Amino acid sequence: MPRVNRTTVLTLLIITSSVFLLFQLHYYRKYVSKSLPMSVWSLQQTVKKFLGLARHFGLPLFLADTAALTLLSQDSLRQRDRLVHEPHCSFLCTGRPVTSFALHANLWKYEPGFLLAAKQKGFELLELRGQDPRLASLDNLSGEEIPLHFLFRLHGHIIQVVFLYERSGNYLWHGELRLKAHVDRSFAPFKLLDYGRHPGSYDRPELVLTVVDGIDVRIPRNISRFLSEQRQARFLECRYRDARNFLQLYPDDVSPDAVDFRRKVKSLLHLAGRTLAQLDIPFWLSSGTCLGWFRQCSVISYSRDVDIGIFIGDFRSDIVSAFRSAGLSLKHKFGKVEDSLELSFLSEDVKLDIFFFYGDGDVVWNGGTQAKSGKKFKYIFPRFSLCWAELLDLKVRVPCETLDYVTANYGASWSVPVRSWDWKSSPSNVQRNGEWPRAEWAELIQVY
Numbered sequence: 001m002p003r004v005n006r007t008t009v010l011t012l013l014i015i016t017s018s019v020f021l022l023f024q025l026h027y028y029r030k031y032v033s034k035s036l037p038m039s040v041w042s043l044q045q046t047v048k049k050f051l052g053l054a055r056h057f058g059l060p061l062f063l064a065d066t067a068a069l070t071l072l073s074q075d076s077l078r079q080r081d082r083l084v085h086e087p088h089c090s091f092l093c094t095g096r097p098v099t100s101f102a103l104h105a106n107l108w109k110y111e112p113g114f115l116l117a118a119k120q121k122g123f124e125l126l127e128l129r130g131q132d133p134r135l136a137s138l139d140n141l142s143g144e145e146i147p148l149h150f151l152f153r154l155h156g157h158i159i160q161v162v163f164l165y166e167r168s169g170n171y172l173w174h175g176e177l178r179l180k181a182h183v184d185r186s187f188a189p190f191k192l193l194d195y196g197r198h199p200g201s202y203d204r205p206e207l208v209l210t211v212v213d214g215i216d217v218r219i220p221r222n223i224s225r226f227l228s229e230q231r232q233a234r235f236l237e238c239r240y241r242d243a244r245n246f247l248q249l250y251p252d253d254v255s256p257d258a259v260d261f262r263r264k265v266k267s268l269l270h271l272a273g274r275t276l277a278q279l280d281i282p283f284w285l286s287s288g289t290c291l292g293w294f295r296q297c298s299v300i301s302y303s304r305d306v307d308i309g310i311f312i313g314d315f316r317s318d319i320v321s322a323f324r325s326a327g328l329s330l331k332h333k334f335g336k337v338e339d340s341l342e343l344s345f346l347s348e349d350v351k352l353d354i355f356f357f358y359g360d361g362d363v364v365w366n367g368g369t370q371a372k373s374g375k376k377f378k379y380i381f382p383r384f385s386l387c388w389a390e391l392l393d394l395k396v397r398v399p400c401e402t403l404d405y406v407t408a409n410y411g412a413s414w415s416v417p418v419r420s421w422d423w424k425s426s427p428s429n430v431q432r433n434g435e436w437p438r439a440e441w442a443e444l445i446q447v448y
Contacts, residue, residue, distance in 0.1 A: 040089045046154045057114040062218035064102035067094035073223040092213045098158045100194045105163040126151040130175045148175035158188045162195040169395040172202045200233030201388040235388045238297040258301035264350045266392040275326045283308045284397040293391045305351040312356045333446040340367025376433040381408045
């Protein structure tokens with residue numbers, strides 16, 4: 001048998017390997033590249049095409065997609081500088097079928113030409129509208145319809161545009177995404193949308209123009225803060241229809257004293273909100289102040305005080321000094337951080353009562369103290385979450401489960417005004433809770 005030349009064998013192996021590699025390259029380009037990488041490229045081009053249209057028609061959009069912003073916030077500045085300017089889809093291609101943008105509606109005049117141009121570019125559109133709550137009041141229970149959400153679809157990908165409207169409390173608001181009977185429910189994966197399950201409110205974000213995955217786009221400068229707001233953005237609208245029915249039965253006090261009281265309440269709530277925001281302490285309307293918002297979209301003029309709640313886990317030792325620095329005087333301090341803490345401040349002749357809430361299984365409670373006897377009381381509520389609302393043109397928090405909260409405190413007849421109120425016996429949820437040891441009164445019962 002003739003000996004095989006090694007050079008010939010080596011040459012044949014090289015040729016065979018080269019042919020195999022060329023075949024793999026051909027297969028990758030023709031088949032694999034059309035499955036995965038092309039879908040990424042297609043998504044990138046879809047977003048780029050949409051943002052180009054938006055820029056042409058002057059839409060003040062910014063990236064509000066929670067998944068993309070999370071990736072951006074988690075990425076280090078060094079990596080961001082390296083990756084964001086490369087034409088890869090490292091942030092916008094999140095694996096989700098939706099990309100969300102927000103639109104500052106007051107900065108854009110509604111332009112039908114934009115929608116027509118989008119359709120000409122191949123986008124399918126679902127426009128969702130709803131009533132403008134800014135036009136609703138006790139005198140007018142309905143407002144004109146405004147755009148709330150645009151959903152654009154191209155190549156199976158959804159781009160959501162959320163309209164953010166300015167509210168009188170100097171914040172931004174978006175509406176709920178409600179589908180009317182005729183709407184095609186297969187148009188988009190509605191359960192996967194970041195926005196629209198409920199109305200939401202936001203502070204006005206500072207925006208910066210940057211490049212993400214090779215695309216010029218505006219993003220919130222403080223991404224972490226925006227994402228935190230998004231998780232807690234749920235907003236409850238005032239119940240104007242019920243409030244008007246209530247005020248027809250029990251007309252509002254329009255005397256000069258009542259008008260002046262409402263002015264003082266607004267000023268005090270604004271001051272309390274600013275002071276607690278500086279301490280990063282969330283609070284909500286409690287007791288009679290919460291009842292006033294829920295029942296009559298205002299304050300109860302004969303209550304003569306302002307009530308707010310704070311979870312004890314958010315207590316800070318410098319809270320008293322912060323309120324004093326803001327110009328309020330401490331009226332009393334009852335209890336201690338571990339049990340039944342309560343603070344009361346005075347502004348002009350209006351009292352600010354701060355009740356601290358403690359968790360106990362499936363309920364929460366706040367304490368009360370009778371100064372002359374040392375007797376302790378507790379007020380029990382079902383657990384609740386916090387929502388944003390508006391009172392006296394101020395953005396404030398209220399318990400999301402407001403009816404349960406109010407009913408716990410005031411009973412089933414909460415809708416009937418009660419001018420004679422004893423804080424020790426009138427509330428439906430009050431219980432005796434022992435007494436403070438007399439030896440500790442100097443520390444636990446401080447009246448100024």
